[in-house]
Amino acid sequence: MEHVDVAIVGGGPAGASAAEHAAAHGAETVLFEQGVPREDREGLGPDSTDAAGMLDYWIDIMDFDYEEIPDEVIHRELEGTEFIGPSSRVRLETTGIEASYPKFGYTFHRARMDDWLHERASDAGADLRVGTGVKDLETDLSGVETSHILTLANGDKLEATHVVLADGPQRRITLNALDQFLPVGKSVSDHLSPPKANHIAYQEYREFPEELFAEFEDTLKFWWGYMPGETAYPWIFPNDGTVARVGLTMPIGMDLEDVAHPESYKLLKPSDDRIPQGGEYIRRLLELEYGDEYDIEEDIPLVEDRGKSKGTETYPISSTRPIDSPVGANIAVAGGAMGTTSAFHEGGYHVAVRSGKIAGRLAATDGLEHYNEVWKRAIGDELLRNIAFADIVKDYEPDDWDRAFDVVSGMQSSSDEGSILGKKYSAGVGATKILGAYKKRKFKYRKGRYVQLREDEYVY
Known part of the structure; x- marks a missing residue:
């Protein structure tokens, strides 16, 4: 052997x-x-x-x-990222790290x-x-x-x-x-x-008109509060030429009956009898954002020689x-x-x-x-940051995302250096609450407590 x-x-x-x-x-x-x-x-x-x-x-x-x-x-190369809520948005041009x-x-x-x-x-x-x-x-x-x-x-x-x-x-x-x-x-x-431990992600490679691609050629775009589910959101990532990846992540096996207020999500329709599949969500996002000026399938087509299969890919995360x-x-x-x-x-x-x-x-x-x-x-x-933030937004609905982005905008305007953290009192009550919740989660998971199966639980 x-x-x-x-x-x-x-x-x-x-x-x-x-x-x-x-x-x-x-x-x-x-x-x-x-x-x-x-x-x-x-x-x-x-x-x-x-x-x-x-x-x-x-x-x-x-x-x-x-x-x-x-x-x-x-x-x-990127200059920033844009987080878009149902009626509010914020742009970040520094990670603060x-x-x-x-x-x-x-x-x-x-x-x-x-x-x-x-x-x-x-x-x-x-x-x-x-x-x-x-x-x-x-x-x-x-x-x-x-x-x-x-x-x-x-x-x-x-x-x-x-x-x-x-x-x-x-x-x-x-x-x-x-x-x-x-x-x-x-x-x-x-x-x-x-x-139970994974989400499912889906993305498409699409060719954008030059004038439209120029609007986000150096920016990552995320839409929060547009689709239901914990850590569920669509995105656009600019790639080479005028190609961008348009994708989303969402929980596996989610049922529409579990959504408290389906009417509040822009990517759901009253006629839906189940959670849409990834491709349908993407089409709805593109129609919502660009459908007034462009024919989506004609003007923003799939690039079929990219990705895993004919310009698309589905994967667990x-x-x-x-x-x-x-x-x-x-x-x-x-x-x-x-x-x-x-x-x-x-x-x-x-x-x-x-x-x-x-x-x-x-x-x-x-x-x-x-x-x-x-x-x-x-x-x-890095894990502690991600776990703490994911905990905070776990039960967010569309209005919560709008409030959060308004708070972040206020925090940015109150900071001389463009950094979000460290300005909790000058940015108002909303900022204090968000930063307080963040610190509470970090304290909960301190000293490696974010680990869910510890070394001492194994038996040799």
Whole structure:
């Protein structure tokens, strides 16, 4: 049976980063990626689907020098973002967080970015087996050293000393692999079952008229309070030329009967007898915003040689809190598989890359016992921000979003430096309430309490 030092399941940003750093630190490393086809990639690759936007400080979280990222990866440099409510809106031109990147951020070609990470891993000496899936992982703790047996899709088996699970929000291998270390009657699915722990995202690549594209060519646009559901919103991300990704995220399996006031949402109609599908939501958004001047299908057509299939793609995105890894069994879980990505900000490429880098380095140097504490130091502040804000807006309805955006506008106008945080008293009662709620949530989750499955709950 083949044996390696480090086996990595999944070839997305977390898996590829883990492979690079494990190999760079001298470990015999193999990465397994089942591979999917895309219209904009030759051959198979990871499931490269998300809105693909990068904020300035996220590059620092990834631990990259922004100048080393290839030019062909980046679509558009951004000057800001616009949040649009039913009757109020606000524009932000700073994240308020110190960063090395000089702009607000950029949009990027997700498949090219993933492929670049694969190139880095290969150059470091990792064995990348794209097109080879893993169907099972069993761990033997009875010997002097821990042993993991991976069963591949073709029936072959491989033994590894350390394993990094980076199989994304679907967690096809992670759930069963971690259940080995929980007491009888408990399951990782209680925390990370995809239908409950994930949202579903859908997006289309559309070509816009030049004069219309110019209105948002350097801006991310988000519509809040237009569709029901926790962390449910559509967006537009400008890409290359005059192509933009128009997409949305929403809870899985939501029922219209669960919506308290369906008449208050602009993307619902009185004739709806169920929650619209993603494509219908997108058409309604485009008609609402641009239908008075443009024929949507004629003037803003799908770009069918982009995306996963004919200009569209549907994908899961984590919408939960992270878990610790069973490091006592020499297993690290990284990226979306561990719940670090967030539907609140449409993804988490940056935290996936960083957690993968940490997992790969520690696996290669026999230091996985420190993984849970190290990733918390590296990305804990970012997770805490996202979880706290997602909690605050969990039950927001359209009017709540309008009030929030009005408050943010007031906070901006009261700040000499254009920063939102730190001006709670000069911005009025509304700002004080929002910042007070934010601090309350952060206090609730302090010292890593945002972790929903702790290391000490595993049994070896």
